Amino acid sequence: MTPFEPLVSPASHASLASADGVWTHLRLATKASEQAAIVVADGKIGWVGPRADLPAEFAALPVHDGGDALVTPGLVDCHTHLVYGGQRANEFAMRLAGASYEEVARAGGGIVSSVRATREASEDELFASAAKRLECLLAEGVCAIEIKSGYGLTLEHERKQLLVARRLGEAFGVTVRTTFLGAHALPAEYAGRSAAYIDLVCEEMLPALAAEGLVDAVDVFCERIAFSLAETEQVFKAAQRLNLPVKLHAEQLSDMGGAALAARYGALSCDHIEHLSTAGIEAMRAAGTVAVLLPGAFYTLRDTQVPPIAALREAGVPMAVSTDHNPGTSPALSLLLMVNMACTLFRLTVPEAIAGVTEHAARALGLQATHGAIAVGMPANFVLWDLREAAELAYWVGQRPVRCVVRQGRVALHD
């Protein structure tokens, strides 16, 4: 394959224009009727508030004219499987012809077919294909992203995926949180030996990868076609021994009781949760676990079981929204489209959906101190949108409303 030049190499990210100065002619999405200003100093938010209240000490700084743009915090995509080999359009066609996701998986397709392609791909090939996908997300204002392993399923190939995830973060100057998902599917060579595979995950793969600094969190696919509740708990215990936070693919196709288990382990998030029970909601509320909604997978699988949004809302469980980008169930590369779908399919309000891709998504990654808000002291991550009002973020489908992205204190993208 041809050598790949990332759009923004490590050196060039550092050489992008600094965002330091006063950003004026802005309207914060949370209060679009008011003129606001943002001060960026040393790549961090130095001040934010109504333009009229800008302290005199900042008046002499260089000015960036926002041109009356609407502003949100940089977006956070808190659940992706961005690094993998190949693609699975053939399964999309099989499902159109009537096969279910479970049937495709049981017929040797599904996750294990991406495992084959991922094992065959070199690190550079994986980097090149994932970089293209990442560029789509960044162009829409994503400033932090979670990337899971789970298509390698051996120490060597899980490491390869996680190394690519780290490289992407460095190359593009974007915050990447890596999640080890060794317990994503049973690899073919362990057919009928699930217990032995989970032992390998817990005793060899996870400790080795964690020691290499490649793991920020640990996830499991707890489902009839994946791993049981007991196996999930075994992985959580291994994570706990290493002081790593956990999260869970929970109650996507059935109610396995995974969310309550994850909450007992203080999970950062439970994701999918179409079949979440009342007990699961209560456990998540008590533990402060974020509910990550993945309308792209719901849509692609033509699911009909909507997550219990009203009950989550009533319980005060924070709801995040993410692409779940993966080659099987959510080939989506637009977080704004997920905002639209969260509103249309799941009936989130616009402010809920926006919080879902900013504040609550940051929390789902344990990044609430640095991402998901425009607040004094945080690294400067914000997006200027060519829009009049916040509802337009959820309303348009396929528009490209980004005017400018400030990522990690640099002007990463502008029109």
Ligand code: NIG
């Ligand atoms: O989040 N649910 C499990 N994992 C992915 C699907 C991965 C695949 O089909 O390749 C998901 O939907």
Ligand code: FE
């Ligand atoms: Fe997923």
